[in-house]
Amino acid sequence: MAPNGSAGFRDSPLEPGIFLDEDLGSDWYIYESTEPAPHDDLLPDAIPECHPTISPQLYHTIMAPISLAVILVLSFLVKRRRLHLNCWNGVPGLLSPGNLLEQDGHRAVAAAVLALLCSELCRLLLLEPLPGTRAGTPATREFWKVLALLYVPALYSPLLACAGPRHRLGYAAGTLLAWGHCGAHAWHRAQCPLAPKIHRLYSLLSHVPVLLSLSLLSLWYPALLLRSLRSGDSPGPRISGKSYCRKYLKAVLSKRGRKGSSVKIEESLSSRIRSYLLSYIYIPEEGFRIPLKLVVSVTVAVVAVYQVAVLLLVAVVPPLRIVRAGMTKDVVVLLVQFGLVPSQGAAAPGDLEQELRTARHFLWALEVCYICSLVLCCLLTCAMLLRSLGMHRSNLRALYQGAVLDVFSKAHILRPSRESLVCWMAFSSFQAAFACLGLLIQQVIFFLCFVAFTFLVVIPLQLGTSSPLFGIIQNMWPFWLTLVVAVLLQHLLAHFQFLEQHSLQKEITNRRALYIVTFLLFPINVLVGVMAAVWRVVISGLYNAVHFCRMDISLMHRGVETFDPGYRTYCHYLKVEVSQCHPLLKAFCFLLLQPGRPEPPAPPRDTQLEEGPESSPCCSRLLPGLQLMHPKQPAPGRARIRRIRARWWVAYTLLHNPSLTASRKTALADPAANGAQLGVPRP
Incomplete structure (x- = not known):
């Protein structure tokens, strides 16, 4: 063994001719670690390789042909039902994966399939794009990722297309497909719950939305099939959206003006707080239904937020725990020398237990800050998505009534265009992408805020040491006091000396004193302006980060809001929805x-009423010759x-x-042409 306790050099491979200073080795390796090494089961490579009964290659080999066969069979079925005799004269029409512009579609099925698709794409892009494509160059793997972006939607589209024909065969095919997908995924997760990629629990946690969506489809399609078997299929094509439009019209026509005083009663603080909190909770109202495209967009955004949150959690928290478990005294010495861990003074060289506990406590505080900020960001993002539902409802109602300027900053023609169709198609995808990026930005900002507050306020109070923040506040108290006094003085002078009220009008007075005070307080107001500018940056950054996931509001000024791609997409989405789905x-x-309903048959005419003078002696005297009797028209029914x-x-x-x-003819646009009374001419 080396002298002075330098046991660290005993197993070091040294080349001949290289000599190390024993004193330097003694100083560096004098504190030999006695802590146990971190367990190998915390590392991702410790997970053994799993070979499930239904491998991913076998799953895709079986389900892909079955999905293709279901699509073809249902396509021929729809063609036969709609064309009857001309069934084989043309190409069978492909099934639509959900009527996203209709109101009476299967909303739960569409939301579940899109959530399943989003989860699978997030997982495949991070891990293996397609089964058996792990090997190869980076360019080849990117090529397989592009193919996965096209293959995965084609694989799961039959799950949504089976509900389109509204036929019992479609429901039966959807039941078989849902059971097949759900059984394969559940069996694979039961046999291989852990995976070595990213983290051993990531594969299981990322599959939770997949299993929930497939479970919902596995229960929903059998319920639709049983309902179809009981009631039977309608012989003719079903008009979608008819019941909702009738309910909406009934709700609009049943509204009456509220009688009573128009004076607004002042609400208490608790009621205002309650109203503000309830505005972030979407409460359905009678006669109005959120469009299907919007329901799908919010569902996909929530699933995407969950996937990103799981990825952020498993990518940071386990490494922090491994570092905290493997913290040694050698690392503590380095942290003490850099001043990152407070030292207890002149202690014995081998007595670093307190510093080691402090370093581990710091890492634990970082972990707590990270988890708290992630939970807060997820809650804020979900709250903003729920708040946007209420804004969507108010915007759609205003556009239904023709109040375009209540929604847009300038007049728009509500008709579809090339750009509006492109934006409508990309709306759900944009909503998911904006929610994910907004969550990442919020996580960075709030994590830094939590860390700053913890290490500048909480930990110094726990340890009883001085904080740099406390030192700055203590040394600069005259500066802060001067700013506060200057602001208060200006408010008091403006209220009592520089503003005079006469009846209902206020006037500026003591103008000479006003000019003097303005000139004297100019330097102090510059400092106040600096603090206001800093606060402006902070509050704008926080506001934009929190509202980044919302597409119904623009993060830019009204004059340049068209440069905001999210808000522009939302505006064009509203144009398509209102022009095509106006209830x-x-x-x-x-x-x-x-x-029209068939009218009841007219009562039979009296056969005695005939032509000739003998039909009525009395009438023959008044009108000799022909006697014509006009039958009375029946009164219309209620x-x-x-x-x-x-x-x-x-x-x-x-x-x-x-x-x-704008959609009417010129004659219809003129109120005088329609018989309307001309009102007071506009200025």
Whole structure:
């Protein structure tokens, strides 16, 4: 053994001719670590390789042909039902994976399939793109990732397309597909719950949305199949959205003006706080339904936030725990020399237990700050997504009424265009991407804030040591006191000396004193302006980071809000939704297309009323010759009167809708041409 306790050089491979100073070796290796090494089971490489019964290659080999066969069979089924005799004259139409512009679609099925697709894409892009593509050059792996972006949607699209035909065969095929996917994923997770990639629990945690979505589909399709077997399939094509449009029209026509005083009663502080908190909770209202595309977008965004949160959690917290468990006294000596860990003074060279405990406590504090900031960011992101639902509802209602300027900063024509269609197609994807990036930005900002508060305030108070923040505040108290006194003085002088109130009007007075005070306080106001500028940067950064996931508001000024890609996408999305899914317009079209009810047969005419003077002796005296009897028209029924009145109400509503003015003819756009009374001319 080397002298002076330099046992660290005993097993070191040294080349001939290299000599080390024994004193230097004694100083560096005098504190030999006696702590146990971290367990190998914490490391990702300690997970043994797992070979499930249903391998990923076998799963894709079986499910991909089955999904393709289901799509082809249902396509021929839809073609036969719609074309009947001309079934084989054309190419069978492909099934639509969800009618995203309709209101009566299967919302739960669409949300579950899109959540499944988002989870699978997040997992495949981080791990192995496709089974058996791990080997190869980086360029080859990127090529397989691009193929995975096209293959995964094609694999899971039949799960959503089976609900499109609204036929029992489609529900049966959807049941078999959902059971097959769910059984394969559940069996694979049961046999191989841990994986060596990223973290041993990451594969299991990232599969939670997949299993939940497939479980929902496995229960939903059998329920639809049983309902179809009981009630039977409708012989004709079903008009989607008819029931919702009728409910919306009924809710609009049933509204009455509220009578009462218009004086606003002042609310208490608790009621205002309650109202503000309830604004972040979407409460459904009668007569209005959130569009299907928006439901899918919010669901995909929540799933994407979960996937990113799991990745951030398993990528940082386990390494911190490994570092804390493997912390040695040699590392503590280095941290003490750099001043990162406070020293206890002139202690014995081998007595570093207190410093070691302090260093581990610091790492534990970092871990707590990271977890707290991640939880706070997830809650804030979900709250912003829920708050956006209420904003979507108010915007859609305003556009349904034609109040375009209440939503947009300038007038827009609500009609589809090339750019609006592109934005509508990318809306859900943009929402998921914005939510993920917003979560990352929030995590960085809030983690730094938590760390600064913990190490500048909490830990110094625990250890009883001085903090740099406390020192700055203590040394600069005259500066802070001067700023506070200057601001208070200006407010008091402005209230009592420089502002005079006469009845209902306020005027500026003591202008000479106002000029003197303004000139004297100019240097101090410069310092106040610096603090205000710093606060402006902080509050704008926090506000933009928190609201980054919301696409219904712009993070830029109204003059340049068109440069915000998220807000521009949202505006064009609203144009497509309002122009194609206006519930009042659809209700009016449904009323026009509704077949009239057969009228009851007219009562038989009296056979005695004939032509000739003998038919009525009295009438023959007054009108000799022909006697013509006109039958009385039957009175219309109440149901027909109500239907006519409802149609005229809808026509009147559509006629006075400003958003439809650009779509009418020139004669219809002129109020005088429609018989309307000309009002007071506008200035």
